[in-house]
Amino acid sequence: MNRFALAAVGLATTFAQPVSADDVKVGLLLPFSGVYASLGNDIEAGFRLGLEEFGADSGATFEVISEDTEVKPPVALAKAKKLILQDQVDVMAGIVSSGVLGALRDVVHAAEVPLIVANAGNDDATGKACSPWITRLSFSNQQVNRPMGSWLHEQGVQKVFTLAPDYAAGHQMIDGFVQGFTDAGGEIVGQEYTPFRKTQDFGPYLAKAKASGADAVYVFYAGGEAISFVKQYDSFGLKADLPLYGAGFLTSPLYVNAEGPAAVGIVAALHYVPTIDSDVNRAFVSAFEEKTGRIPSEYAVHGYDTARAVAEAVKAGAMDRASLGNALRQVSFEGPRGQLSIDPATNNLIQPIYVYETVAADDGLTQKVLAQLPASADPANGCMLSAVVN
Amino acid sequence: MFRHTTFRYLVLAILGAGALFQAFSAGYFGLEVLIEILILAILVLALDMVAGFGGMVSLCHGALMGLGAYAYAMLSSIVGLPPLAALVGAMAIVGALAWIIGAICARSHGIYFIMATLAFGQMAYSYIFQTPIFGGDDGMGGITRPDLSAIGIDLNDSRSFALFCLAGLVLAYLAAVAVLRSGLGRSLCGIHHSEERMRALGLTVWRVKADIFGLSGLITGFAGALAAMHVMYISPGLLDWTVSGEALVVVILGGLGTLVGPLVGAVAFVILKHELSAVTPYWHLVVGVVLIVVVLSRANGIFGWLEARIGARRIFPTHAAVKKVPNDA
Amino acid sequence: MNADVGFWILQSLNALQLSMLLFLLSIGLTVIFGLMHFVNLAHGSLYAVGAYVAAAIATGWGYWAGFFLAPVAVAATGIVLYLGLIRKMRRSGPMAQVLVTFGLIFVLLDLTRILWGDLPLAIETPALLQGRINILGIDYPAYRLFVIVLGLAIFAALAFILGRTQVGAMIRAGVDNDAMAACLGINVERLFFTVFCIGCALAGLAGAVAAPLLSVAPDMGLQILIPTLIVIVIGGLGSLKGAIAGSLIYGIVQTFGAVIAPQMASVLIYALLAAVLVIRPMGLFPTKG
Incomplete structure (x- = not known):
């Protein structure tokens, strides 16, 4: 049995090579059903917009795989394992509920896959349970x-x-x-x-x-x-x-x-309101409104900045899990929320x-x-x- | 009373072969799905014992399973017991709690029984949710799987863990069959048919019900501990009443009171859920319609329908004929 | 700590308000059960449908249009359900009924999501009932008083209909023994149908009444279901007296539990329910022994 298992693992690793060198696979883990479905939809809309605006500039093409977590930790865990092991994504993003984040933390950490938290605000995620692989671009409580x-x-x-x-x-x-x-x-x-x-x-x-x-x-x-x-x-x-x-x-x-x-x-x-007085924000608000017909919420901006961070990391030369994880910790840019940077001590976003x-x-x-x-x-x-x- | 027929053996063999094939051939996500099916199957076996054979429609089995997961987590990571001892401890705790709930609810019938079990389930949910030591809404992680490296098995490998769960399901199935065939199980069926008659025969009805509920709780606790090992993380969502509702759905979908049927139901439900949720975020709608159609069809679920169709042919003894035996006896 | 009288009057009114809201919901459910022995877990979903319909109508034609039309719309939904599903389920056991209506919860929940989206909606309090009214020396929101008065009025109306009219006598006969009632020439089928529709209409009304107090969200039906079931099981299935008693007990325990022992508030009501079921397995005021 063990021999068989090992053989299968070996087989999977051979497939692990990216299809093309400039293709970055992003796995989105968001709730599209359940109580947080509206948040998931807003984050995804923001993410897609961000990728459209900044993706081309980074010199890579992106493939996005969306999975519904249903806000249930066991479901989210199964989907995360699918993204990590089967789809072989280079980076994961999303996570609305802190409960789901808690469930994924150890898996992500052990698998050494970069995860960008695009909502869940649990202080511990960038506190005592922090991980070099988990970077937060939303907020902490x-x-x-x-x-x-x-x-x-x-x-x-x-x-x-x-x-x-x-x-x-x-x-x-x-x-x-x-x-x-x-x-x-x-x-x-x-x-x-x-x-x-x-x-x-x-x-x-x-x-x-x-x-x-x-x-x-x-x-x-x-x-x-x-x-x-x-x-x-x-x-x-x-x-x-x-x-x-x-x-x-x-x-x-x-x-x-x-x-x-x-x-x-x-x-x-x-950390964000749509009426922030800056050119970057005004451009974002009008682009988002044009695309979705609604005013962006703070959730939309999480998705938007997450896409921007991925693009920036790729632009800086990161292509695989290890280099992306490292590059994500150093991203810094002026987004709709103002000047953003990642705190190297906790991987949490520093923002006004x-x-x-x-x-x-x-x-x-x-x-x-x-x-x-x-x-x-x-x-x-x-x-x-x-x-x-x- | 429970009896194996050729048809039932055949379905069990197909399910077993399918599970083994999946365990050795599936990719990572396939293994996750398989493990989910196996754990759900153990839960619905336990539920079918009480609901199908004793008429005790419980809406607290999801909560009992959640308690099993929490008990396993607490015993292994806080008390520091070795995982296998924690597994046994979790089963014992849930079994004891289930026995108490069964004893209290034994006097209620029909909708009152359903509501009473719901009340206990919700009580457990609120308690877990509000008690800081259990991590509240955020749950708790850091749960370990048993270490079987001594016999050359690494349970942290999904394939080995799937086989471990499969072995657990086989054990749970054999245990459920043994219980239902024992004197206790026969008494339960007698109570299901006529409580007055059994009481007149001198049986302590509430004891039989409580004992079966407790035994069902043991198996449910086992499923809960496996669920905790599988996800290695637990949260109060495990105890939500809709989990109990879904477990009932699976039992009905498969075939109430057949033990084999719920296994079929678990396979069908999980696969249906995954296939649908990949296509539409409104997959609950489809599940709801399927459920309504199954109940309205008057067939006893997928398995009951198959049994009535295929079992009616000559090669297999019919379900009806099997059912008659204990009645005549 | 909060010794002044006004505080306790205020909390009593809060308790009464919550009780009346639950009463509107539970009375429909309990009478349907008493008469038809039918357990409708989707009752909460009908309440959600009522709230959504009221919200949709209110944006176009104002609150009162929604208030009067939501019960009609939900009763219409009820008619469809009755003819399509529930009539066939009448003779099935409680388990089949629980499951079919559990399936209905899924269906109605996703239908509201498809029709109205995932974002919560809301209705403004009608102009007539905005502001506060001075009662017993404290200022209390007019809308909440309206809920209390409405609940009491419906209780009184139902008590009169059930206790003093011929229809009421027929319903009571049907609850006691439907076969015998049918022998006496009562058209039991039509009676069931009428009662079912009225029960649904009341659920829709509860939705319309709750909408300005709460948010109108897809899962509101699931959220209210458990409290409603607790109310009718504590009170005893099938009786008006049980529904009002259960509602009052629930409202009082929740409100004063939140004031006096907030840590215990959510466990308290389940413990009470378990205690009632142990002592009186059929609830406090069962319709029959």
């Missing part, structure tokens, strides 16, 4: 929230009540904010975590927030929960006395129109954070950028990566 903590304190907010869904990302987002806020001298007067995707009525928590004596409420909610939360917050009339702040996923362009007027006035922090307010415009809701907070690297937090080989 604490990165988005930490600078918002000190900014909010600067605005004169002293006492804050926090709310988030009760799962890892919820805790990390809030912990990041709390750290920034308390370091700046603020006080947390109460914290609640609501059952994740099982909470229909936020009323009980809102009443607690109101009774807590806080100056403001800081929350993290995303997707359908964000819509319910924002609407219910508004219906209780809390916005006037108790301003609502949060991680910017709360009023993401993907959902904000469903929230309607209830979202107006909410101030939130995020934008504080924005959702405001009403003639044709719906838009984002008014209030401040651009400087880019800063996350603490290494137990991550010990070897230095980049040049």
